[in-house]
Amino acid sequence: MHEDLNWAIGGEAGDGIDSTGKIFARALSRAGRHVYTSKDFASRIRGGYTAYKVRTAVEQVGSVVDRLDVLIALTERTIDENLDELHEGSVIIYDGEQATMGDVEIPEGMIGLDVPLQRLAEDAGGSIMRNVVALGAACEVTAFPIENLDEALEKRFGDKGRAIVENNRDAARLGREYVRENYDHEFPYDLETTDEDYVLLNGDEAIGMGAIAAGCRFYAGYPITPATDIMEYLTGRIEQFGGAVVQAEDELAAINLALGAARAGARAMTGTSGPGIDLMSETFGLVATTETPLVIANVMRSGPSTGMPTKQGQEDLNAMLYGGHGEIPRFVLAPTSISECFHRTIEAFNLAEKYQLPVYLTADLSLAVTERTYDPGEFDMDDVEIERGKVVDESDVEEWLDEEGRFRAHAATEDGVSPRAFPGTADGAHMTTGLEHDELGRRTEDEDVRVEQVQKRRRKVETAREREDFEPREFGDPDADTLVLTWGSNEGAIREAMAQLESVSVRLLSVPYLFPRPDLTDAVEAAEDVLVVEANATGQFADLVEQDTLQRVQSVTKYTGVRFKADELAEAIRDAVAKTEVPQ
Amino acid sequence: MSSDAHFTDFKSDKQPTWCPGCGDFGTMNGMMKALAETGNRPDETFLVAGIGCSGKIGTYMHSYALHGVHGRALPVGTGVKLANPDLEVMVAGGDGDGYSIGVGHFIHAVRRNVDMTYVVMDNRIYGLTKGQASPTSRKDFETSTSPEGTNVPPVNPKALALSAGGTFIAQSFSSDSQRHTELVKQAIEHDGFGFVNVYSPCVTFNDVDTYDYFRDSIVDVEDIDHDPGSFDQAKDRILDSEKEHIGVLYRDEDSVPYGEREGIEGSMAEIPDGAPDGATDLVREFY
Ligand SMILES: Cc1ncc(C[n+]2csc(CCOP(=O)(O)OP(=O)(O)O)c2C)c(N)n1
Ligand code: SF4
Numbered sequence A: 001m002h003e004d005l006n007w008a009i010g011g012e013a014g015d016g017i018d019s020t021g022k023i024f025a026r027a028l029s030r031a032g033r034h035v036y037t038s039k040d041f042a043s044r045i046r047g048g049y050t051a052y053k054v055r056t057a058v059e060q061v062g063s064v065v066d067r068l069d070v071l072i073a074l075t076e077r078t079i080d081e082n083l084d085e086l087h088e089g090s091v092i093i094y095d096g097e098q099a100t101m102g103d104v105e106i107p108e109g110m111i112g113l114d115v116p117l118q119r120l121a122e123d124a125g126g127s128i129m130r131n132v133v134a135l136g137a138a139c140e141v142t143a144f145p146i147e148n149l150d151e152a153l154e155k156r157f158g159d160k161g162r163a164i165v166e167n168n169r170d171a172a173r174l175g176r177e178y179v180r181e182n183y184d185h186e187f188p189y190d191l192e193t194t195d196e197d198y199v200l201l202n203g204d205e206a207i208g209m210g211a212i213a214a215g216c217r218f219y220a221g222y223p224i225t226p227a228t229d230i231m232e233y234l235t236g237r238i239e240q241f242g243g244a245v246v247q248a249e250d251e252l253a254a255i256n257l258a259l260g261a262a263r264a265g266a267r268a269m270t271g272t273s274g275p276g277i278d279l280m281s282e283t284f285g286l287v288a289t290t291e292t293p294l295v296i297a298n299v300m301r302s303g304p305s306t307g308m309p310t311k312q313g314q315e316d317l318n319a320m321l322y323g324g325h326g327e328i329p330r331f332v333l334a335p336t337s338i339s340e341c342f343h344r345t346i347e348a349f350n351l352a353e354k355y356q357l358p359v360y361l362t363a364d365l366s367l368a369v370t371e372r373t374y375d376p377g378e379f380d381m382d383d384v385e386i387e388r389g390k391v392v393d394e395s396d397v398e399e400w401l402d403e404e405g406r407f408r409a410h411a412a413t414e415d416g417v418s419p420r421a422f423p424g425t426a427d428g429a430h431m432t433t434g435l436e437h438d439e440l441g442r443r444t445e446d447e448d449v450r451v452e453q454v455q456k457r458r459r460k461v462e463t464a465r466e467r468e469d470f471e472p473r474e475f476g477d478p479d480a481d482t483l484v485l486t487w488g489s490n491e492g493a494i495r496e497a498m499a500q501l502e503s504v505s506v507r508l509l510s511v512p513y514l515f516p517r518p519d520l521t522d523a524v525e526a527a528e529d530v531l532v533v534e535a536n537a538t539g540q541f542a543d544l545v546e547q548d549t550l551q552r553v554q555s556v557t558k559y560t561g562v563r564f565k566a567d568e569l570a571e572a573i574r575d576a577v578a579k580t581e582v583p584q
Numbered sequence B: 001m002s003s004d005a006h007f008t009d010f011k012s013d014k015q016p017t018w019c020p021g022c023g024d025f026g027t028m029n030g031m032m033k034a035l036a037e038t039g040n041r042p043d044e045t046f047l048v049a050g051i052g053c054s055g056k057i058g059t060y061m062h063s064y065a066l067h068g069v070h071g072r073a074l075p076v077g078t079g080v081k082l083a084n085p086d087l088e089v090m091v092a093g094g095d096g097d098g099y100s101i102g103v104g105h106f107i108h109a110v111r112r113n114v115d116m117t118y119v120v121m122d123n124r125i126y127g128l129t130k131g132q133a134s135p136t137s138r139k140d141f142e143t144s145t146s147p148e149g150t151n152v153p154p155v156n157p158k159a160l161a162l163s164a165g166g167t168f169i170a171q172s173f174s175s176d177s178q179r180h181t182e183l184v185k186q187a188i189e190h191d192g193f194g195f196v197n198v199y200s201p202c203v204t205f206n207d208v209d210t211y212d213y214f215r216d217s218i219v220d221v222e223d224i225d226h227d228p229g230s231f232d233q234a235k236d237r238i239l240d241s242e243k244e245h246i247g248v249l250y251r252d253e254d255s256v257p258y259g260e261r262e263g264i265e266g267s268m269a270e271i272p273d274g275a276p277d278g279a280t281d282l283v284r285e286f287y
Helices: A017-030 A076-081 A117-124 A127-142 A147-160 A162-182 A203-213 A228-234 A251-263 A274-289 A317-322 A338-355 A365-369 A447-467 A488-500 A521-526 A540-549 A566-581 B024-037 B054-060 B073-083 B095-101 B103-112 B157-163 B177-189 B211-217 B231-239 B279-284
Strands: A005-012 A034-041 A049-057 A068-073 A086-094 A111-114 A199-202 A216-221 A244-247 A267-272 A294-300 A331-333 A358-364 A371-374 A431-433 A473-476 A482-486 A506-510 A513-515 A529-534 A554-557 B045-049 B064-067 B088-094 B117-122 B168-173 B194-199 B218-220 B244-251
Touching (some): A005 A017, A005 A076, A005 A127, A017 A049, A017 A127, A017 A147, A017 A199, A049 A076, A086 A127, A117 A127, A127 A162, A147 A162, A203 A216, A203 A228, A203 A365, A228 A244, A251 A267, A251 B064, A267 A338, A274 A317, A274 A358, A294 A365, A317 A513, A331 A338, A365 A488, A482 A488, A482 A521, A488 A566, A521 A540, A529 A540, B024 B088, B024 B177, B045 B054, B045 B073, B054 B088, B054 B117, B073 B088, B073 B095, B073 B103, B095 B103, B103 B157, B117 B177, B157 B194, B177 B194, B177 B244, B231 B244
Parallel strands (some): A086 A111, A294 A358, A331 A358, A482 A506, A529 A554, B045 B064, B045 B088, B088 B117, B117 B194
Antiparallel strands (some): A034 A371, A473 A506, B168 B244
């Protein structure tokens, strides 16, 4: 018997896989169990294979593993797709009365539970509830009290009326009874419940919630996987706080809308994925040179071009660091966990306003679509601090006027940060432009002024380096010879790999600040083996580490479109250490 | 600042570098007068300018302003207005800026009907890049990039606006100062997207659409019993390629601006020091 349980439901896109998985995940979390979910999905609305996987344990879980204990298979393909994760004793719930599932062969050693999902669903009020019948059956298999499903069903179907909720409850119970009555097998699972209250959310939702917490009032975006969830989360919620979401006609409009809102003084944000940041890059330069605070979420997927829209990738680092013509000061923040998505989003708004520049906030697909349980205290709204930077109002605008009473919107201050006057501030009126400009915001080609303004914009970055804490997150043994560096969502899988490695001790630095970034030289010099883990082919972050530290590192990359798994990372670390230890 | 601004308050201390005689001088003067006469002040006005000779207007006027990238002025103006509905937002640019690179935004800005004013200085040529064909250049017009004559018909921006659900569509002529000012004023006062296409001749690169040409061809709809409330009449005037009609071609009296439909009320610039009240409920949703 395992400490944790791995469960999945799989079928064709359009089979309600997602919502069923979510109901089960929520039921587990309500019962005080930790949950980590992952999705396999194809870029098709109907007819592609899709699965929703749930890993649950009493302890925190932060990654996926290659093991499935219980599988609800709505199609035969579901079994094939997951064959290498199924093991002896795995339980497969399927509906043998379905024409397509009639002669399904259950692999040897596994337990097939043939449950007439569709028929029982019809008995409960409609075949649409067949997935819920399966959930009821799964409750019986895992000895998970079915009452925990009820609340999750209520949450999912509550707004469709009492009758629907009741029918679903009945459907779940019919599934449970059927297994009870027809199989007298002793299943080796017993899902313990606890009194803990957890919240369950994904990275996109955490970004959206962080944005509202940070006082963001304006979001403009154009739908694109996997960033759309941010826009969908904000729609209907941001309005309650006096804000608005605009679905733009394209990404060029989206970033320009957000730029306009930011010029008007709002905390504004836009979000997109790879192809969208390409479209935004012309205006990205405008945002930077007009010194407008703006947060741009880039929820990465696999590229180039439209690449693999529903697959994992961390390939846009260079695009974010270097994208755009001319030289553009910008910050790049990359949360490494779902709760960090929340905190870094708030920080992104503060940094954008303190330094008046565009801030990329990037999550990779795995982080964005994965849901995980947390103690709600991780999202403490009382802890939220807002720093708006050098905003001037009627009372202090005078300090910033030149002899002729004109507002010096791009004043070349010592720290590089100029005063900001929101429109409506008397005497603060000024123009700003994407053309090179003087302190007043007016076009110039004067050599000295040009140099002054370029230096001023660069100086903001230096000031930030001095004032801010751009530290990595650290795990493992601080004195270990093996150093693993990573960014983005890989942290969870690496931590789990470290737990698997008994003979090797590892120091992990997970870096949420890619520009400006922490100085890793000491850490790299102190280590014997340095591995840099990232989901791209060329090792973009590894290149940065080598440039910064002037040391060779070992690049561990994966670009299949599938996230890293703990087992393969443990293997990679073992290999690397073995190579150093055995002289050739 | 006194509450009744004079139009010169909207003037910056930069001298325009437009060619002497350029139509944009008149267009700008009318805009400044219209802003002042509708009771606006520079500190509460936001001007978004396009790229082109026309886009330089942001430099010569005084207000809060942004001179952005080519073709994207309308989304910027939309963002400004939605984030602070108390501001008077005016967007200005050329025909290339608005109807070529930015035509997608134009259609969508018309559809959205945000309460702002869009003034296009239509000279039927690219001025700043020195005389290439623009989307409003007539068919067979010879330019540096169409030496044999443009082989395509011009876009009709007023027809685009009308078909996209425009709620205020006007045409003016920059050298008819009084009428032009009046039309921009009406666009400002309109509850919704006030669109004014201005014949603003380029004296350097366009020797066809000249002041003389316009003077001879213009028909003011005020002189011909035109009902701007009638969609059909508007359509007929707008599609009439024989004449250059000026005046308010179409006005929808029932226009409800986007911000009002969406319930956007005050400025979004003011935010609390910490998370807003009620933010904890957002966490509760995830239980
Ligand atoms: C992305 C991009 N492409 C091209 C240009 C070059 N460009 C500057 S102004 C202009 C055309 C301006 O024409 P119009 O809008 O009619 O304005 P006018 O100068 O005639 O007033 C072009 C193509 C640019 N600035 N940006
Ligand atoms: S080139 Fe034409 S549009 Fe540009 S300033 Fe001269 S006259 Fe005006």
